[in-house]
Amino acid sequence: MISFEHVTKRYGERLALDNVSWRMEEGDCVSVLGHSAAGKTTLLRLITHEVAPTSGTVTVGTFRGGKLARGHRALLRRTLGIIYEDFRLLTDRTVFENVALAVRIAGHFADSEVIPRVLHALTEVGLHQHQTAYPHELSFGEKQRCAIARAIVNRPALILADEPTGALEPKSAGEILELLKRIHREGAALLLGTTRPDVAEALGGRRFVLEEGRLTSLERPSAASPYAPPASAPTPQAPPGPGGF
């Protein structure tokens, strides 16, 4: 579904990703852990083709190559569901309109197609009662639910979530994670970037650590990694840390 082959990405002198190779299959659940500016967002932006690799090849589904044409890039993004830390909702539109926009972008314009899909997605995230509200009338947790509804409304095979709980207080973060897990159980592959080990652990699935541009599996982390489980903790079922969900 996704494969990185010796991908390096530089922003001028700064090295964001260093010769990264990994794969993700259909239905996978993958968390990428890393501190702020470790390259998690770059990794996700390479998948959505917002940036092109300096070297190496990124393949997403049938889209392979360094730099896609604008039309193909749009087509690729329509096959994904993307969730951002800052929600990226249109402030002058209601919850319903924000979610409906994704349906229309996918090429469905008739009300008979748009309305049932949007209502179903809003019901799934528990936001159907707020469909006429504007983003500024919602809590952070509700905004993220709206963003998730927008991401899942077209039933994508892959959902990318960039720090989806970053702006949320613990209770909302827990609810959002439960929601993501449910969506994953229903068949969507999930790739999550986060700074918080507890979030990655709660989500389950494969975990990777991104440090100094290098991606390593948490199953064999470097000894110096702050994400490595302590020797006294034999299983990944550690309780949430401070500020956890």
Place this chain on the structure above:
Amino acid sequence: MHAFFFREAWRSFTAHRGLASTAIFSLTAALALCGVFLLLSHNAEQALQAVGDRRELIIYLKDDVSDAQVQKLQDKIRDLYGVPTFVSRAKAWEEFSEQVGDPELLQAVDTNPLPASLRVKLKPELLNFTAMETAAKQVVEFPEVEDVRYGAEWVRRLDELSNGLHRGTLFAGVLVAIAILFVLYNTLRLTVLARRQQVEIMSKLGASDRFVATPFILEAMLEVFFAALLALGLVFVLQQSLAPRIIGLTFLPLTWCAAFVGGALLLAWMASGYALNRILRTVGA
């Protein structure tokens, strides 16, 4: 096209009234300039047509030409050049006498020296200097014909004036097209920048350039539509205020008005399409 795009265009239009008003007023100025040229061109063309309709070929016949030969010549002329009217020697003298008006002066002439003639109202496609010159050269070769006159210099100047007007209108049209492109490009750039966040979000969600651009193009066309109506209104006010002083000054016919608005909309569509193609490459990530 789906109603969604029209709703989006109207939403953007009403959300950025200041920007839209500025664009409409700038476009109105450019289009009004074009409208004034069209008004001048239309009225000049009317005047030229009225004068041009009087363009005719006068074929002077030889004195010894029989009635049968005249009839045969008329048929030939009708087929090739236009509608002939026969003016006999007596009729020509009668007309001449009316023009001179002084009986004493006319008595000084013993005999009628005027030849019979055919006055030919030419076919529309022959109402230009080159065609008339060619026709005259051909007709003068006919054995029944003594001479042919058609006011060559006058016709040539009339044609030059008409061509000059057409060129002037075309030049004004090109200037206005450039002005519209310039105004629309900058207005759209500002509109897109004002909605940059929306464009970026749509782009991240997989919206095609066409999906993003269509509402902006419709908005630009809406602005140009209002501007074209305002410009026509201004030209109408100008025509009404000048009509008492310039006899025969008429407003543009409905078909010209429709073509003016249609042309402006077409130009807006092309200009905004071009502008957005460039702008979205820098805004849409």
